[in-house]
Amino acid sequence: MTTDALLLVAREATGTADVLETHADRLRRRDCADAIHTASYDREPGRELRDRFAGIEEDRVFVVPLFAAHCHDTLEEIPAALSHVPGTVQYCEPVGQS
Numbered sequence: 045m046t047t048d049a050l051l052l053v054a055r056e057a058t059g060t061a062d063v064l065e066t067h068a069d070r071l072r073r074r075d076c077a078d079a080i081h082t083a084s085y086d087r088e089p090g091r092e093l094r095d096r097f098a099g100i101e102e103d104r105v106f107v108v109p110l111f112a113a114h115c116h117d118t119l120e121e122i123p124a125a126l127s128h129v130p131g132t133v134q135y136c137e138p139v140g141q142s
Contacts, residue, residue, distance in 0.1 A: 046104060048105075049078060052064055053083050055086075064110065095128075097129045101130075
């Protein structure tokens with residue numbers, strides 16, 4: 045049986061942890077995936093998220109960047125860091141519109 049995870053990724057700032065957990069809790073209550081993970085980084089997603097991503101055990105991981113729009117981080121840095129996720133990765137659009 046294939047297991048699915050939803051991974052919310054954001055850059056650290058004041059309140060980031062609270063925002064990530066609020067969204068994760070809402071998604072858990074909706075039972076939209078087998079697991080909901082959160083991850084945040086300060087400056088270097090590849091280095092800072094490597095171990096966190098490697099610990100994800102689900103087979104398929106849907107990654108949602110919690111950004112207002114695409115930027116260097118969402119186009120280059122986070123996708124490069126996702127090479128450490130052991131499962132199949134589906135990278136989604138940022139939650140913002142522009």
